[in-house]
Amino acid sequence: MATPVVVGFLASFTLIAAIGAQNAFVLRQGIRREHVAAVVTLCTVSDIVLIAAGIAGFGALINAHPAAVDVARYGGALFLIGYGLLAAWRAWRPSGLTPAEKGPARLVDVLITCAAMTWLNPHVYLDTVVLLGALANEHRDDRWLFGIGAVTASAVWFVGLGLGARRLAGLFASPVTWRVLDGLIAVVMITLGVTVAIG
Structure with a gap:
């Protein structure tokens, strides 16, 4: 049976790895080698x-309202399965990822843009605060071990994406690569969602 750290790592990694505005921005900055360390640090x-x-937050909620466990479990399961189905759809009908040719060059402009893509994106709150919080609390006393795995996955992903982007630029320019990645994300997310639903 997987430890909470491993489960947290896998859950977080599959959520973070989905194509989105934040990842496209980090990838672009990595390809351009422009303030990469600062962007990676801010995201992490x-x-x-x-x-x-x-x-x-979910720990306090569950202590005050034990019935919230079921709400978090089934809501999280539905979200995971839905997220997995969306990833499967992207894998079936891919779209290329083409970062913009031009971008902010000054550090302050880059950080403001990165912060906006992170903190003004509602999906970030669904993924981290709501979904990962609910999944972590499935592990009760080991929820912070799950959290360690989750934040480790975040650091690994953003460092790898930002610093590895230059070498991977040609690979990630191909929709086939994103199809494979989204296909893997779909399998993991749907499996995790079913597992959460059945307890």
């Missing part, structure tokens, strides 16, 4: 704060 620290808030 933001995820640490959001994941910790989700785990702490």
